[in-house]
Amino acid sequence: MLKGNFWRYSLLAVALIFMGCGGDNTYTSHPCYLVINNDLHTDETLASAMNQFSPGVFCMITNDDARKEYRFVNNSGLSSTKRYNDIDNRRTRVLGMNGGLIVGFGTLMDGQFCAYDRECPNCFDPNAVPVRSKPLTMSGDGIATCNVCKRRYNMNNGGNCESGGHGLTRYRCSTSGPYGVLQVGN
Numbered sequence: 001m002l003k004g005n006f007w008r009y010s011l012l013a014v015a016l017i018f019m020g021c022g023g024d025n026t027y028t029s030h031p032c033y034l035v036i037n038n039d040l041h042t043d044e045t046l047a048s049a050m051n052q053f054s055p056g057v058f059c060m061i062t063n064d065d066a067r068k069e070y071r072f073v074n075n076s077g078l079s080s081t082k083r084y085n086d087i088d089n090r091r092t093r094v095l096g097m098n099g100g101l102i103v104g105f106g107t108l109m110d111g112q113f114c115a116y117d118r119e120c121p122n123c124f125d126p127n128a129v130p131v132r133s134k135p136l137t138m139s140g141d142g143i144a145t146c147n148v149c150k151r152r153y154n155m156n157n158g159g160n161c162e163s164g165g166h167g168l169t170r171y172r173c174s175t176s177g178p179y180g181v182l183q184v185g186n
Contacts, residue, residue: 026158030096032101032117034061037182039180042179046061046072046182050179052105056107058075059072060072060138065093070082075139076140096171098118101117102138102144103173106158109156115173116155116159118136121167153167172185
């Protein structure tokens with residue numbers, strides 16, 4: 001009898017594992033591709049968000065291809081720009097749905113590094129003609145806010161929406177440290 005129950009529970013556990021893995025909607029499939037080697041750029045604003053020992057610091061990244069530069073702004077008030085280097089000039093860049101990303105380690109994410117789209121997931125429509133930006137603003141406590149719908153998103157907790165609605169759009173990402181390589185993509 002005990003042996004039969006063991007197999008039933010084992011099969012149930014395996015089925016639950018496969019069901020849980022099949023519907024992962026954490027990340028979007030929207031095109032996004034960015035690689036920045038901060039060992040070459042040595043940007044302190046970006047480094048502050050790529051440091052696992054300073055959770056709660058987030059950096060908004062935008063780029064200006066005409067001027068060939070990145071712009072970095074963190075939620076602690078630092079901002080900077082860095083010109084593309086030769087490697088950046090050869091790379092393709094797609095910064096989210098409308099040219100901007102937010103990266104950092106959340107305080108409630110068990111050391112997980114996150115990349116969010118900078119557009120409000122409840123207001124921004126990438127298919128609208130013309131495309132109208134609905135960028136988020138960041139506060140020092142890790143909250144991103146939409147100036148249109150006034151929704152607040154907790155970046156320290158996976159980008160969840162505090163007042164109902166879709167959470168922030170997330171992208172797969174990694175960092176090799178503050179002055180290492182940042183990779184964001186799908």
